[in-house]
Amino acid sequence: MENNSVITGVGVIAPNGIGKEEFWQNLRDGRSNFKPISLFDTKDLKVNLAGEVIFNPKEILPTVNARDLDRATILLSCAAKLALSDAGFEITDANSKQAGVSVGTTFGSLYSISEFDKEAIRDGPKYANPSVFTSTVGNSPASRISIIFHAKGFNSTISTGMCAFPDALDYSRDFLALKRIKIVITGTVEVLSPQIFLGFYKLNYLAGLKAGKQLLSCPFDKKRNGIVLSEGSAVVLVEDKNLAKERKAKVYAEVLGTGSSFDPFKSYKYDPRGKGMARAMILALRDAGLEPKDIDCIFANANSTPEADLIETKAIKEVFKDYAHKIPVTAIKSIIGETYSASGGMALVAAIGSLANDFIPGTMNLENKDSECDLDYVPNKSRDKKISKVMINTFSPNGENSVIIIGRPS
Numbered sequence: 308m309e310n311n312s313v314i315t316g317v318g319v320i321a322p323n324g325i326g327k328e329e330f331w332q333n334l335r336d337g338r339s340n341f342k343p344i345s346l347f348d349t350k351d352l353k354v355n356l357a358g359e360v361i362f363n364p365k366e367i368l369p370t371v372n373a374r375d376l377d378r379a380t381i382l383l384s385c386a387a388k389l390a391l392s393d394a395g396f397e398i399t400d401a402n403s404k405q406a407g408v409s410v411g412t413t414f415g416s417l418y419s420i421s422e423f424d425k426e427a428i429r430d431g432p433k434y435a436n437p438s439v440f441t442s443t444v445g446n447s448p449a450s451r452i453s454i455i456f457h458a459k460g461f462n463s464t465i466s467t468g469m470c471a472f473p474d475a476l477d478y479s480r481d482f483l484a485l486k487r488i489k490i491v492i493t494g495t496v497e498v499l500s501p502q503i504f505l506g507f508y509k510l511n512y513l514a515g516l517k518a519g520k521q522l523l524s525c526p527f528d529k530k531r532n533g534i535v536l537s538e539g540s541a542v543v544l545v546e547d548k549n550l551a552k553e554r555k556a557k558v559y560a561e562v563l564g565t566g567s568s569f570d571p572f573k574s575y576k577y578d579p580r581g582k583g584m585a586r587a588m589i590l591a592l593r594d595a596g597l598e599p600k601d602i603d604c605i606f607a608n609a610n611s612t613p614e615a616d617l618i619e620t621k622a623i624k625e626v627f628k629d630y631a632h633k634i635p636v637t638a639i640k641s642i643i644g645e646t647y648s649a650s651g652g653m654a655l656v657a658a659i660g661s662l663a664n665d666f667i668p669g670t671m672n673l674e675n676k677d678s679e680c681d682l683d684y685v686p687n688k689s690r691d692k693k694i695s696k697v698m699i700n701t702f703s704p705n706g707e708n709s710v711i712i713i714g715r716p717s
Contacts, residue, residue: 310595312480312562313551313716316394316544318386318494319656321643322358322537325367326389331660334668335689339524339642341535347501354513356522357499358537358644371455377442379415379540380451383496386540387452394544394556396490398457405489407460409479410449410496411471413648415464418500419443448496460488469608470567470701471495472541472651473709477565479545489550494542495652507536514611524645525672526609526638527616527680534610537644541652543659558716559659563696564595571706577614581622584700587708588626591698595712599627602634602712603694604667606654607684608702609638610645619702620680635692637685641671651701655711658697662715665693 317327323340324330333340341356349355360382364373367385376384391397398406419442441447446464453462461482465475472495479491497503507513514533515522524535551558568590570583592599605623609616616638624631639657646653661667666689673686699711 310563311548312483312545313548313558314543314560314562314659315546315551315556315558316390316396317559317656317659318389318393318542319540319653320360320362320382320386321539321653322360323643325362327393327656327660330656331664334639334642334657334660335666337642337669337671337688339671341644344499346499352508354508354515354522356535357504358535359499360538376451377416377419378498379412379496380442380448382498382538382540383410383448383494383542384452384455386542387456387492387494390492390542390544391456396544402489403457403459405460406458407479407482407488407491408449408453408458408462409465409475409491409493410452410463411465411467411475411648411652412448412496413466413468413471414497414503415448416443416445417502418498421502452492456492458492467707468703468705469647469650470703470707470709471648472655473565473701473711474567476545476562476711477567480562480565483545483547489547491545492542493545494540495649496540497538497647497649499536499538504536507534512612523672524611524641526607526611526641526670527677527684528673529675529677531611531613531616533612534645537646539643539646539649539653541649541656543655560662560713561716562711563714564591564597564712566590566594566710568708569706570708577618577704579618581618581625583706583708584619584622584702585625587710588622588698588700591710591712597696597712599630602696602698604661604697605634605636606658606697606699607636607638608700610640615702615704617677617679619700620682623682631682634683635667635685635690636682637668638670639668642668651699651709651711654699655713658699658713661694661697662713666691667694
């Protein structure tokens with residue numbers, strides 16, 4: 308299929324920045340915003356720090372009644388508004404059927420489901436709040452986007468864990484390549500909730516849970532011991548290249564290639580060989596028509612877990628061979644934390660900022676590098692560097708592996 312997908316609009320709602328400019332600047336400065344959780348009570352837990360988004364949605368969407376929307380939909384809607392405004396694209400009656408929506412989220416509706424069920428069980432089905440029920444379906448955030456912005460083309464929700472956003476982007480590319488659509492609001496969202504936080508807490512995935520371990524996101528460092536959980540939303544407007552040219556849109560990047568590989572091993576356990584990770588990178592390179600030496604930077608999936616960071620390092624070495632030690636590899640989760648399904652979208656927006664502003668974000672808190680993690684991880688501060696082609700990795704312990712390659716517009 309013809310490769311004709313370009314990115315013309317960017318919107319991001321992150322713990323360390325609302326909007327692309329603030330987000331990019333804070334990545335450049337290595338500024339995170341982890342703080343004690345205010346959304347729910349954590350006083351009886353060993354860990355109470357997370358990447359919580361604090362902002363006023365009315366400043367972005369003044370006409371939308373936020374009382375009717377759950378938190379996932381609010382964050383996603385605001386990021387979509389920022390992306391559409393940034394692209395200078397207005398969905399009208401004339402073009403609404405050529406505008407689609409593709410969203411990657413896994414936990415997006417979990418809080419609403421839990422609240423509805425809790426009311427029904429505690430107070431009885433007669434007293435359950437029907438207004439909450441509309442937010443309990445998995446595709447609710449994506450559907451609300453279409454309603455708010457009048458997008459009448461296709462509408463899809465993809466739930467593949469950490470790979471949900473790259474898979475949603477891949478879906479958008481296919482619709483554009485098949486000439487079934489002209490523009491796609493492609494986004495992702497995950498939110499902090501007691502249900503999600505306790506899930507990771509009980510699985511012992513959170514940094515700081517083990518005795519004597521620090522509550523710190525420090526990918527590739529010897530002291531890494533788990534994730535700092537975060538929330539956020541990222542949306543990009545993915546557009547047919549010819550339409551973008553016709554309307555004289557600013558093009559941030561071209562989507563050059565994608566690759567996906569499922570590598571089942573054990574439930575919530577990475578394959579220590581990293582074969583699926585390596586294959587996804589190879590497939591993305593093949594799709595883009597590139598060689599490993601053509602990639603200027605890798606935005607790693609690395610989330611500060613001992614096993615995953617090491618396996619990803621091994622997979623990069625397998626794919627890039629001798630060049631692996633020459634290519635900068637950065638881990639922005641050291642700054643924004645683990646946003647699960649939203650992490651691929653956050654990394655894509657970060658990579659777009661790197662292309663636009665000629666810098667690579669640093670991997671923060673990298674003080675004592677693991678001897679087996681021996682690549683160039685851009686330690687502790689950003690690096691001024693003009694780059695043209697970027698690989699973005701996302702991997703899940705359940706076996707999903709998805710990779711995006713973007714490049715400067717040609």
